[in-house]
Amino acid sequence: MKRITIVFLLTAVMLVAVPVSSSGQEADPRPFLGMWALTLDYPDNNAGWLEVSQKEDYLDAELLWRWGSVTPVDYTFVNGNALFLVSGREVVMKRDPQGNPVRVTHPVEWKEITLRGEDMLEGWAYFPEINGLGVEQIRFTGKRIPPVGKAPDLDQVRYGDPVKLFNGKDLDGWRLVDPRSTNGWKVKQGVLVNDPVQPENGPHLNYGNLRTDQTFGDFNLKVEVNVPRGSNSGIYLRGNYEIQVQDSYGKPLDPHNMGALYSRITPEVAAEKPAGEWQQLDITLCQRHLTVILNGTTIIDNQPVKGVTGGALTSDDFSPGPVYLQGDHGKVSYRNIVLTPIRE
Secondary structure, eight states, X not given: OEEEOHHHHHHXXXXXXXXXXXXXXXXXXXXXXXXXXXXXXXXXSOEEEEEEEEETTEEEEEEEESEEEEEEOSEEEEETTEEEEEEEOOEEEEEOTTSOEEEEEOOEEEEEEEESSSSEEEEEEEEEOTTSSXXXXXXXXXXXXXXXXXXXXXXXXXXXXXXXXXXXXXXXTEEESXXXXXXXXXXXXXXXXXXXXXXXXXXXXXXXXXXXXXXXXXXXXXEEXXXXXXXXXXXXXXXXXXXXXXXXXXXXXXXXXXXXXXXXXXXXXXXXXXXXXXXXXXXXXXXXXXXXXXXXXXXXXXXXXXXXXXXXXXXXXXXXXXXXEXXXXXXXXXXXXXXXXXXX
């Protein structure tokens, strides 16, 4: 991760604009099509995901870059042996005394990607400074993700012995994902509570996410959660897939609502209870397919999981990982956390 001058930005744009040849032949996008697990050159939060598709007669792409949601790429194109992902936004640089914009710019960021064999890629991401005086350059690599495949027959799944992840007494078996973070987690009357209170005076505190010491493959997870009005948290399966915990009672269906696979799978029906009530989640992750039962209602029914969500510990879809609870957003309480592993 490093900074480069604006000269590099101008050079890069000029290189992109140079045609590969004068023959007018179209570049071949097929080697880039499909899903890719990305590893980004950051010291932490370095997981990403990319899907490139060809829709009728044009290229399209969706991208997850560290945090937040999976978002569409503004423009995707191939030039020679490289794939380019370009996104932009509008920025008001100057306003008149009445607040009306008088100078608006449209900065862009882009990723330049090349293949390393059939199933690996590498690339550079460029994030220009808003003032135009520099560019942040980030290297990343990618590994092709195989197709998700047929949904498993959950009636035929064999389970092992249940594991009680939370003993109701203390944080034994759990630890902060980042030990440098402030710990807002404590046990009160048999309930695991996170209360990330910020001081009235003084620097902002970065509260930590809580993870299990143990790691797991496929499993069923049952947990009860209580989220206050306006608050939210998340339950990460294998440390990579966030089941949203959110006060979304009464809101239209959305992939960011309670029980959703964050930004990826929208619940089929709304089954939330009002804020402040205990709610039951019954979650099954099996062969890269997800089922979520919220308060006795199936809201996600054996749907494919295409890749990690924002805040994932890794971009690896196939290795065991921990259960982790998001603690850096708002107050939340958990109890009766029981995981039952699925046998191979």
